[in-house]
Amino acid sequence: MAFTRGKRIAITGANSGIGFETARQLAADGSEIIMICRNRERGTDAMARIRKELPDASLALFTADMASSSSIQQLAAELHQQYNDIGILINNAGGMFYDAMTTDDGLEYTFGLNHMGYFRLTRALLPLLEAGRPSRIINVSSEAHRTAKLNFSDLQNQKKKYRAFSVYSQSKLANLLFTRELAKRTEEKGIETAALHPGFVNTNFGSLTDSRFSTKAFKALANTFGITPEQGAATTVYLAQTEKLTNGAYYAKSTLRTPSKAAQDGEVARRLWEISESLA
Ligand SMILES: NC(=O)c1ccc[n+]([C@@H]2O[C@H](COP(=O)([O-])OP(=O)(O)OC[C@H]3O[C@@H](n4cnc5c(N)ncnc54)[C@H](OP(=O)(O)O)[C@@H]3O)[C@@H](O)[C@H]2O)c1
Numbered sequence: 598m599a600f601t602r603g604k605r606i607a608i609t610g611a612n613s614g615i616g617f618e619t620a621r622q623l624a625a626d627g628s629e630i631i632m633i634c635r636n637r638e639r640g641t642d643a644m645a646r647i648r649k650e651l652p653d654a655s656l657a658l659f660t661a662d663m664a665s666s667s668s669i670q671q672l673a674a675e676l677h678q679q680y681n682d683i684g685i686l687i688n689n690a691g692g693m694f695y696d697a698m699t700t701d702d703g704l705e706y707t708f709g710l711n712h713m714g715y716f717r718l719t720r721a722l723l724p725l726l727e728a729g730r731p732s733r734i735i736n737v738s739s740e741a742h743r744t745a746k747l748n749f750s751d752l753q754n755q756k757k758k759y760r761a762f763s764v765y766s767q768s769k770l771a772n773l774l775f776t777r778e779l780a781k782r783t784e785e786k787g788i789e790t791a792a793l794h795p796g797f798v799n800t801n802f803g804s805l806t807d808s809r810f811s812t813k814a815f816k817a818l819a820n821t822f823g824i825t826p827e828q829g830a831a832t833t834v835y836l837a838q839t840e841k842l843t844n845g846a847y848y849a850k851s852t853l854r855t856p857s858k859a860a861q862d863g864e865v866a867r868r869l870w871e872i873s874e875s876l877a
Pocket residue numbers: 609610611612613614615616634635636639661662663664689690691692710737738739740794795796797798799800801802803
């Protein structure tokens with residue numbers, strides 16, 4: 598029997614790309630889906646697209662800016678008020694940004710969204726996940742993590758020239774270190790955690806509305822070589838459904854994959870957790 602059976606599943610970034618397809622496929626499988634989207638209009642549109650195909654789908658929409666601490670707090674309060682438990686949390690919302698930006702609370706934006714968004718929401722929802730045990734947290738990471746090392750003396754990239762891919766890779770390495778430490782900390786609570794690489798997927802990822810060469814080139818590459826969002830959601834859906842998950846592990850193409858050496862450093866994972874806690 599699939600692990601998803603009877604589980605309520607929360608998915609961030611559920612209106613587009615991999616998150617939308619994950620929501621659609623898990624709804625088709627009969628799960629109750631909490632779609633967490635940044636924008637109400639885009640979320641409503643995504644929900645309508647799923648409902649058109651699956652009129653009986655069990656869907657709820659919540660909005661939050663995952664780069665904002667106060668917005669995540671508000672979302673968590675609403676979810677705690679609405680539900681007694683959550684069985685699966687899929688941290689998926691993220692992106693790569695061509696210009697240096699900061700979050701409301703002054704963090705480098707990519708780190709603030711891609712890592713702290715996962716960290717903050719997970720932490721805030723742990724009581725609901727504990728109530729839904731056996732439960733699961735799935736973190737969408739990336740093979741891009743392989744080029745990265747965490748520089749604790751400059752986590753917010755203030756001392757270096759801003760390079761989009763470099764800060765993105767670090768945030769995806771942070772996803773793996775977070776997964777590793779989270780798995781250790783929540784195992785006894787009946788919560789399992791895993792991370793994944795979805796493949797190179799043709800989504801809105803990396804594409805902005807501007808016309809600069811780098812965004813156009815990225816989109817052209819994704820159009821030519823990227824897999825479809827439907828294919829890109831396969832490993833996330835697999836991790837939600839499989840009966841047997843290796844706690845703290847990294848997956849790609851629905852099988853275990855060894856992450857970079859930097860992602861296997863338990864001491865770095867512990868230190869990142871402590872820093873994230875102080876930032877949260
Ligand atoms: N595409 C790839 O090749 C690839 C490869 C490896 C890993 N990934 C990872 O896959 C995940 C999903 O990306 P995707 O490819 O599906 O891209 P996408 O189509 O751009 O979807 C990203 C989702 O995240 C949401 N999001 C972005 N910023 C947000 C914020 N501040 N608050 C709340 N939601 C926010 C987006 O909402 P809006 O629609 O409102 O912007 C959208 O729903 C990301 O974590 C990415 O790092 C993607």
